[in-house]
Amino acid sequence: MQTLYTDDQNQFRSVVSRFLEAHATTSQARELQETASGFDQAVWHQMSGELGLVGTHLPEAYGGFGFGMIELGIVLEEMGRRLYCGPFFSSAVLSGLAVAELADEANKIELLPKIASGEERVALVLDDLNQVEGIGHQLMISDQGLLSGTAPMVIDGLSAQRLLVIAGSATGLGLYQVDKGAQGLSITPRVSVDQTRKLAEVVFVDTATQFVGRVSPEALNRFWDLASVALSHEMIGGAERLLEDTIAYTKLRVQFGRPIGSVQAIKHRCADLLLTLEFAKAATQHVSFSLAAGEEEKHHPSMVKAMVSDCYRDIAIAAIQLRGGIGFTWENDTHLWFRRAKCSEVLLGTAGYHRERMIQSLGGQDAA
Amino acid sequence: MTTSIEAFRSETRDWLRTNCPPGAIGPGEIHSGSTKMSFQADTVAWLEIMADRGWTVPMWPKAYGGADLSLDQAKVLYEEMAAIGARLPLINMGTRMLGPTLLEYGTEAQKLRHLPVIARGGAAWCQGYSEPGAGSDLAGLSTKAVLQGDQFVIHGQKIWTSGAQNADWMFCLVRTDSDAPKHQGISFVLLPMDQPGVTIKPIKLLSGSSPFCETFLDGAIAEKSDLVGKLNEGWAVGKRLLQHERSGQGGLGPGPVRSRPVGVTVDLELSEVLARYVADPQTKSSQREAVLRWNMRNRAFQLTQARMGQEVRDGKTPGAATSMFKLYGASLAQDKQSLTAELMGCAGIGWEGEGFSEEEIGATRSWLASRAVTIYGGTNEVQANIIAKRVLGLPD
Numbered sequence: 001m002q003t004l005y006t007d008d009q010n011q012f013r014s015v016v017s018r019f020l021e022a023h024a025t026t027s028q029a030r031e032l033q034e035t036a037s038g039f040d041q042a043v044w045h046q047m048s049g050e051l052g053l054v055g056t057h058l059p060e061a062y063g064g065f066g067f068g069m070i071e072l073g074i075v076l077e078e079m080g081r082r083l084y085c086g087p088f089f090s091s092a093v094l095s096g097l098a099v100a101e102l103a104d105e106a107n108k109i110e111l112l113p114k115i116a117s118g119e120e121r122v123a124l125v126l127d128d129l130n131q132v133e134g135i136g137h138q139l140m141i142s143d144q145g146l147l148s149g150t151a152p153m154v155i156d157g158l159s160a161q162r163l164l165v166i167a168g169s170a171t172g173l174g175l176y177q178v179d180k181g182a183q184g185l186s187i188t189p190r191v192s193v194d195q196t197r198k199l200a201e202v203v204f205v206d207t208a209t210q211f212v213g214r215v216s217p218e219a220l221n222r223f224w225d226l227a228s229v230a231l232s233h234e235m236i237g238g239a240e241r242l243l244e245d246t247i248a249y250t251k252l253r254v255q256f257g258r259p260i261g262s263v264q265a266i267k268h269r270c271a272d273l274l275l276t277l278e279f280a281k282a283a284t285q286h287v288s289f290s291l292a293a294g295e296e297e298k299h300h301p302s303m304v305k306a307m308v309s310d311c312y313r314d315i316a317i318a319a320i321q322l323r324g325g326i327g328f329t330w331e332n333d334t335h336l337w338f339r340r341a342k343c344s345e346v347l348l349g350t351a352g353y354h355r356e357r358m359i360q361s362l363g364g365q366d367a368a
Numbered sequence: 369m370t371t372s373i374e375a376f377r378s379e380t381r382d383w384l385r386t387n388c389p390p391g392a393i394g395p396g397e398i399h400s401g402s403t404k405m406s407f408q409a410d411t412v413a414w415l416e417i418m419a420d421r422g423w424t425v426p427m428w429p430k431a432y433g434g435a436d437l438s439l440d441q442a443k444v445l446y447e448e449m450a451a452i453g454a455r456l457p458l459i460n461m462g463t464r465m466l467g468p469t470l471l472e473y474g475t476e477a478q479k480l481r482h483l484p485v486i487a488r489g490g491a492a493w494c495q496g497y498s499e500p501g502a503g504s505d506l507a508g509l510s511t512k513a514v515l516q517g518d519q520f521v522i523h524g525q526k527i528w529t530s531g532a533q534n535a536d537w538m539f540c541l542v543r544t545d546s547d548a549p550k551h552q553g554i555s556f557v558l559l560p561m562d563q564p565g566v567t568i569k570p571i572k573l574l575s576g577s578s579p580f581c582e583t584f585l586d587g588a589i590a591e592k593s594d595l596v597g598k599l600n601e602g603w604a605v606g607k608r609l610l611q612h613e614r615s616g617q618g619g620l621g622p623g624p625v626r627s628r629p630v631g632v633t634v635d636l637e638l639s640e641v642l643a644r645y646v647a648d649p650q651t652k653s654s655q656r657e658a659v660l661r662w663n664m665r666n667r668a669f670q671l672t673q674a675r676m677g678q679e680v681r682d683g684k685t686p687g688a689a690t691s692m693f694k695l696y697g698a699s700l701a702q703d704k705q706s707l708t709a710e711l712m713g714c715a716g717i718g719w720e721g722e723g724f725s726e727e728e729i730g731a732t733r734s735w736l737a738s739r740a741v742t743i744y745g746g747t748n749e750v751q752a753n754i755i756a757k758r759v760l761g762l763p764d
Contacts, residue, residue: 003674003675003678004675004678004679247760247761247762250762251761251762251763258763259762259763261756261762261763262762262763262764264753266762267752267753267756267757267760267762268749268752268753268756270756270760270762271695271751271752271753271755271756271759271760272752274692274755274759274760275692275695275696275755278672278692279665279668279669279671279672279696280668282668282671282672282674282675283664283667283668283671285671285675286671286674286675303664303667303668306664307664307668352657355657355660355661355664356657358660358664359656359657359660
């Protein structure tokens, strides 16, 4: 198992970084968050076509590039740094991983190449984004094979060209696909504090579906782990960028005739934040390195999502605090990351949820 | 390359299995090099046989008592020692702190005079740094050394000298120019402890133990030939040594497994005592979560350590980042003691005598003693200053 990034991986990072530097600026994010779809078609085509980023982590046999969580993590960190707005997380990560992990062979052959090439943007409909245990309780397949129920929050539900759904049934959980024009399907935008990631409510009433694969509890948990680790990478990128910018600000901002970064109270806060970031980053990288090496990861994915959720939030809070008055204005970009930090903190489970999940897997007992 | 390292591994494995005495396996005593302490027969035998191969300090040059091993070979040696549970043959401030510093800053004569003795475990060293008036502001030290002929005559007081009572030698920061700016009038000298000008007084700590001393220097002598680095340029030498100290405390460097900070568990699996409390139905869920949070921090600490350790093995020297490990490692060790004491409830307040088990009293004493870890070796506040300045580049 590797313990540091290879030269190739570092080079890959700089390619991704250069692309996003040009095509994912904060002024673009500010424009895109005002639109309904929340993303730029041209950038998406370039990203999926020329660069092939969308299929980074998907198997070569199904049109992907066959890299693993390490390279996916690199892409996501760079996206998180720049608040990239677009369906990468919903389609490539959530839907891509769901199909790769949960679909049967025929459906992998049908769906993965479309997702990997970026030709189709697919949203994954889960009835619970807070906890894996909640999945498949609201969305149910009837004995007649029709889907009903509500998913209150679906990432990029409105702009997606196709929906994948995990739903319960009399015979257990399954993965299904639904056409955007299907009968009984309604999609309504939901406005969250983070408009750089679009959410929608998705309601099904006796909607026809196509079966994609059976979902065992183990496979569902593994999917949740992988998705949580992927999101953690995006969050680490955002946290790192915010801390760098904040430290740069404290070196420039002069009060009492000296840069505020020379004041010990501020130095100590920055040093603490650096430690929080470095340790969360090491944990995140470790879990990707070991996933890439095919090692079973029982506790670390939840550990990582828990640590990174706290880390990103704490750095975002400090980023506003250390900027003083300018930090809480609309004009200043800091709040864009602050909002992203909040939504990412709760998506796929809060820190508290993931700690509890670890306690369960470590054999701790319920307080009941 | 691969074949030669694998050959080295199998040779090493065979040799260790044949030669490591049973008394040097598993937890137990490690030789400190002190000529004033007595050690068990196997501890001494293990030291001697390892020193013969240069394996007490495997990466040092052979001329100075080492074995000239490469980083990869040293790693193999430590892995093979760990595989049979062999303890280190020798640990002291000579092998871990002064030795690396002398290799960098010492003259050839100094290296030949001191390093082979350190490598053989023939002397224990102590650190004459802190003074009553110079703690965090170490460069404000006032112990004075005056050159008379071929000798420095030293007057002043050192404090927090760990292990001074068993040390044979001291490396010491002294002021040799009182008129220069404070960082530019300091020199780094070596002096023997057994001489009339040196008096030692143990300091009793709040935990009841006395691992530290006050060391009074009243006309103590250091030979001029034992000045390390140039006169008045000892601050750079002394600071470099501190980085070796912190990297040891932080568990960095191509070292063996033992350098983990106090009480740190190997994996996410809980330590025995904490696991017992987690499993106990009486334990509240908030306490259980506190244990888990500690374990997560601990695990992340190990992973960061492993990452930086890998970078060190790839040729980077431990720099200011060592302060990150000192700060975080100290907090972790301290928090673990506090958490354990809290989980013990009223059983965790026993000082001595009847009514408390030995384990309970031990835990309480450790909790008291842990107040020191965020202070010695540079307080957490000072480490945070160093991180802010050297890693983040924040201005003075």
